Amino acid sequence: xxxxxxxxxxxxxxxxxxxxxxxxxxxxxxxxxxxxxxxxxxxxxxxxxxxxxxxxxxxxxxxxxxxxxxxxxxxxxxxxxxxxxxxxxxxxxxxxxxxxxxxxxxxxxxxxxxxxxxxxxxxxxxxxxxxxxxxxxxxxxxxxxxxxxxxxxxxxxxxxxxxxxxxxxxxxxxxxxxxxxxxxxxxxxxxxxxxxxxxxxxxxxxxxxxxxxxxxxxxxxxxxxxxxxxxxxxxxxxxxxxxxxxxxxxxxxxxxxxxxxxxxxxxxxxxxxxxxxxxxxxxxxxxxxxxxxxxxxxxxxxxxxxxxxxxxxxxxxxxxxxxxxxxxxxxxxxxxxxxxxxxxxxxxxxxxxxxxxxxxxxxxxxxxxxxxxxxxxxxxxxxxxxxxxxxxxxxxxxxxxxxxxxxxxxxxxxxxxxxxxxxxxxxxxxxxxxxxxxxxxxxxxxxxxxxxxxxxxxxxxxxxxxxxxxxxxxxxxxxxxxxxxxxxxxxxxxxxxxxxxxxxxxxxxxxxxxxxxxxxxxxxxxxxxxxxxxxx
Numbered sequence: 411x412x413x414x415x416x417x418x419x420x421x422x423x424x425x426x427x428x429x430x431x432x433x434x435x436x437x438x439x440x441x442x443x444x445x446x447x448x449x450x451x452x453x454x455x456x457x458x459x460x461x462x463x464x465x466x467x468x469x470x471x472x473x474x475x476x477x478x479x480x481x482x483x484x485x486x487x488x489x490x491x492x493x494x495x496x497x498x499x500x501x502x503x504x505x506x507x508x509x510x511x512x513x514x515x516x517x518x519x520x521x522x523x524x525x526x527x528x529x530x531x532x533x534x535x536x537x538x539x540x541x542x543x544x545x546x547x548x549x550x551x552x553x554x555x556x557x558x559x560x561x562x563x564x565x566x567x568x569x570x571x572x573x574x575x576x577x578x579x580x581x582x583x584x585x586x587x588x589x590x591x592x593x594x595x596x597x598x599x600x601x602x603x604x605x606x607x608x609x610x611x612x613x614x615x616x617x618x619x620x621x622x623x624x625x626x627x628x629x630x631x632x633x634x635x636x637x638x639x640x641x642x643x644x645x646x647x648x649x650x651x652x653x654x655x656x657x658x659x660x661x662x663x664x665x666x667x668x669x670x671x672x673x674x675x676x677x678x679x680x681x682x683x684x685x686x687x688x689x690x691x692x693x694x695x696x697x698x699x700x701x702x703x704x705x706x707x708x709x710x711x712x713x714x715x716x717x718x719x720x721x722x723x724x725x726x727x728x729x730x731x732x733x734x735x736x737x738x739x740x741x742x743x744x745x746x747x748x749x750x751x752x753x754x755x756x757x758x759x760x761x762x763x764x765x766x767x768x769x770x771x772x773x774x775x776x777x778x779x780x781x782x783x784x785x786x787x788x789x790x791x792x793x794x795x796x797x798x799x800x801x802x803x804x805x806x807x808x809x810x811x812x813x814x815x816x817x818x819x820x821x822x823x824x825x826x827x828x829x830x831x832x833x834x835x836x837x838x839x840x841x842x843x844x845x846x847x848x849x850x851x852x853x854x855x856x857x858x859x860x861x862x863x864x865x866x867x868x869x870x871x872x873x874x875x876x877x878x879x880x881x882x883x884x885x886x887x888x889x890x891x892x893x894x895x896x897x898x899x900x901x902x903x904x905x906x907x908x909x910x911x912x913x914x915x916x917x918x919x920x921x922x923x924x925x926x927x928x929x930x931x932x933x934x935x936x937x938x939x940x941x942x943x944x945x946x
Contacts, residue, residue, distance in 0.1 A: 435858070516536060676745070
């Protein structure tokens with residue numbers, strides 16, 4: 411203990427404080443690095459959380475004792491990467507996150523006894539709005555949604571009931587496509603009884619009207635969307651089949667379709683005179699007989715003798731036959747309904763690049779495609795679009811050189827060791843963080859610790875040099891042993907005292923003065939140590 415105390419006294423208070431500061435800084439820095447490296451990698455548990463869901467999830471994580479981080483004002487929660495899957499299943503078991511808003515769970519804790527019908531209707535409306543909002547948020551590009559439903563009751567003694575309507579406010583990432591807007595309208599209309607898609611209006615967070623809720627016929631808008639969708643689909647088919655021949659990115663396709671959105675209903679009757687069918691037949695026959703006396707009654711005719719001549723009287727007979735036949739003529743009634751959206755004509759323009767080959771100098775040389783190749787490409791395009799010459803379809807395939815030449819450097823997948831090291835984005839960021847920590851440690855080691863250590867060591871050398879120089883003249887007054895040079899104790903490495911005594915003394919004093927000027931604190935500490943040392 412006495413040796414330790416003497417050592418601490420010998421190094422001085424300034425050096426002792428510097429050593430303590432350097433030690434504390436090193437311990438703190440390496441402790442930070444170790445804690446940062448050993449901290450588990452955090453990943454996203456949930457994003458775009460509402461305040462209610464974030465509070466419930468944080469309370470559950472604290473109850474389980476799981477480390478977490480909160481970002482973006484509570485809308486994002488980070489947890490250790492190795493526990494994220496289990497936590498999602500555990501929270502889903504408890505119904506978290508609820509997605510903000512109230513759904514049908516509003517009826518789980520409600521007491522039906524004593525609840526009025528008005529409260530039940532309000533709760534049903536809230537639950538329906540909340541469930542629709544959750545479903546809409548599941549669509550891509552939609553971050554948040556609020557649904558407002560108007561379900562009017564039918565008044566008494568009213569012939570017509572008022573139609574329900576709905577309004578939706580959404581917050582989106584980017585812009586919604588027309589097909590997605592139409593899907594949202596039909597989704598809400600299908601979930602509410604009596605609601606029509608035309609009665610659903612949609613507004614984004616910027617106040618832009620995405621869908622009008624007026625009760626108008628949207629046939630024209632639907633027709634334009636159908637035409638655009640048809641052109642897009644056909645263009646993709648043509649580009650795929652042409653690119654497979656000329657190469658990816660070496661073909662440009664433009665397709666235009668002419669649609670007829672008029673709905674036509676046509677009814678025609680056709681009679682066939684040759685196709686007769688007997689429907690009914692009627693036959694009538696009449697027969698009559700008359701004598702020449704014309705049926706007169708006299709006394710002579712009634713006498714007995716006159717009856718012998720009765721057979722000689724002349725008589726008239728007549729017979730009549732009538733036949734009526736009714737025939738049905740065959741008749742064909744045909745009703746044709748032509749729906750809207752008929753394709754009247756399709757026009758396709760295909761621009762293909764030529765062939766690039768390397769010449770003797772290794773440079774790319776352009777070569778036009780032959781007419782046979784262009785005809786084959788045109789035949790493929792006609793088959794892809796369902797070409798109909800009677801309809802007036804047109805297909806043009808032109809070969810022109812593109813402004814940008816194809817890249818000659820092939821892009822291949824990494825193989826070998828690079829192919830095995832398939833790192834994710836989180837792994838790359840983790841390695842980058844470790845690299846930054848290592849670089850920061852080296853900077854602190856070479857720019858902070860090393861100068862402090864060198865300064866402490868330099869202070870020891872200065873103290874040894876000063877003590878050796880100051881003790882040199884006193885030791886030189888005593889006779890030196892024979893055969894040994896006259897050298898001051900501890901100053902042989904600093905000053906050569908083998909020269910003339912006066913020159914040595916002057917040089918020593920001058921050097922001691924320079925050392926004292928450069929290191930005043932160490933000089934004062936050494937002098938104080940000498941004053942406190944006991945004399946022998």
